[in-house]
Amino acid sequence: MEPNEHHYGINVYWTGNRGTGTSGYKDYGRDHSVTAVGLPTLLGSADRTFHGDRERWNPELLLVTALSQCHMLSYLHVAVMHGVVVTKYQDAATGTMVVNPDGSGQFSSVTLRPLVAVADPATEELALTLHAEASRKCFIARSVNFPVHHEPGLSAPTQD
16 A cells, blocks of 8 residues: 555345335335444435435435534644634535436535634634635545535634
């Protein structure tokens, strides 16, 4: 393995066989589990629109989640590098997926709406501008073929 190469392994197990396998489009469940060494099992399914279980995570939600998490982690790193002390961070991200007439589909965009609070009000403007650098450094955003938009804002500082 190269020193700058990182590998990630997971296992996906389909648990949706209702006794007849994939004998028909509505005859099988989309339920599955995702495991990785040392982590709790993640229960997944398809989006409800595609006959999935709405109480389980679906791949589309996980993609938006991965982009949001990656941006947050990149942003926190960039903030440290620029001397901005972040005291609070939250995001309300959304993604848009388009389904094509042939049943295929793809994401057309994701919008992240991070709200941050900083310890020093004098760094608020800098804090807002750091989202662009964080976006350029986010491994996941750099790996997708659709735009990841940012609508950053400031939130009230954390009260201790």
